[in-house]
Amino acid sequence: MKINVEVDCTPEEARRAMGLPDFTPIHQSYVAMLQESMEKGASPELIETLMKSWAPMGEAGVTFWRQLFDMSGKGKRE
Structure with a gap:
């Protein structure tokens, strides 16, 4: 048996x-x-630190995304 329930509410109401x-x-x-911070001119080190804290798996996640962007950039230049 399968039962579906649809609730119509805002995210605030659901929370x-x-x-x-x-x-x-x-x-x-x-x-x-x-x-x-961005308006004052964030340093590259600050941006990298933020990206590391947001990326899943910390440094491994940053390395993955860096490699992915590098690969996509090489394909466009050729």
């Missing part, structure tokens, strides 16, 4: 119904901090 915390103020603060 509240499931009892999940509201991280909107923290997210807005974080985005504002990133925008300020």
Whole structure:
């Protein structure tokens, strides 16, 4: 037997119904901090550090994406 249930609600309503915390103020603060850093001229080292923290598997993830971008760039130049 298969039962489908469709719920029509906003993401905010779903979050509240499931009892999940509201991280909107923290997210807005974080985005504002990133925008300020970028406007001031973020250094390549800062960008690399951010990418490492966001990438899955840390350094291995960054290496994977770097290789992928390198390979895609070589194909376009030829």
